[in-house]
Amino acid sequence: ISDVFEKFENFTESLSQVVDLDIMPGETDFSNSFLPQQPFNTCLFPSLRDKQRSSVNLVTNPHQFELEGFTFLGTSGQNIKDILLNSECLNTSADDNTKCLEKIKHTMEIRHLCPTAPDTLRTYPMTESDPFVVAPSPEKAQLLLEHDDMDTSMCQYKDFHTQPP
Structure with missing residues (x-):
C-alpha cells in the first residue's frame, strides 16, 4: 500500500505545480463511511503535508467549490x-x-x-x-x-x- 501512496503523492506533487487540486474521499477510501465524509487525514500523505502545498486541498465528500464564476458541487x-x-x-x-x-x-x-x-x-x-x-x-x-x-x-x-x- 505504501508504494501506491508514494506514487500518488509523486503524481499529485507534479500536477499541483500546474493546477490546484481538491482530493475528495470516495466510498472505499481510507475515510469514514458516513456522509458527509471527512477529508483524508494528512498522515496518509506525509510528503504533501511536509511541503504544505497551498494548491493541494484535502476536502469533504460532498464538496463544493467555485471556479471562474461557476459553482461546482461534486460527490463520489x-x-x-x-x-x-x-x-x-x-x-x-x-x-x-x-x-x-x-x-x-x-x-x-x-x-x-x-x-x-x-x-x-x-x-x-x-x-x-x-x-x-x-x-x-x-x-x-x-x-x-x-x-x-x-x-x-x-x-x-x-x-x-x-x-x-
Missing part, C-alpha cells in the same frame, strides 16, 4: 448509487440508463443530494440543519451529468432560484 457517487439501489433502475439496458440519468437530474431539481438518507444511506445525524440540501443557484445554472455506462446529458434551469425546493 454513493448518493446516486443508493438511489439506484432503491429504484426500478437496476437493469442497465440503454432505456434504463435514460431513466437512471433522469433520477440523477432529479436530485438537483429537488435540491437534495441524498434523498434516501438516513433510511438506506449512512449519514451523520444532524439536528440543526441538513448539509445535503442544495442552496438556490444563480439565475442560470447548468448541470452536466456523466456516469460510466450511461448517457451524458445537459440540463439547463432558468430562474432556478424561483422554483420550489
Whole structure:
C-alpha cells in the first residue's frame, strides 16, 4: 500500500505545480463511511503535508467549490448509487440508463443530494440543519451529468432560484 501512496503523492506533487487540486474521499477510501465524509487525514500523505502545498486541498465528500464564476458541487457517487439501489433502475439496458440519468437530474431539481438518507444511506445525524440540501443557484445554472455506462446529458434551469425546493 505504501508504494501506491508514494506514487500518488509523486503524481499529485507534479500536477499541483500546474493546477490546484481538491482530493475528495470516495466510498472505499481510507475515510469514514458516513456522509458527509471527512477529508483524508494528512498522515496518509506525509510528503504533501511536509511541503504544505497551498494548491493541494484535502476536502469533504460532498464538496463544493467555485471556479471562474461557476459553482461546482461534486460527490463520489454513493448518493446516486443508493438511489439506484432503491429504484426500478437496476437493469442497465440503454432505456434504463435514460431513466437512471433522469433520477440523477432529479436530485438537483429537488435540491437534495441524498434523498434516501438516513433510511438506506449512512449519514451523520444532524439536528440543526441538513448539509445535503442544495442552496438556490444563480439565475442560470447548468448541470452536466456523466456516469460510466450511461448517457451524458445537459440540463439547463432558468430562474432556478424561483422554483420550489
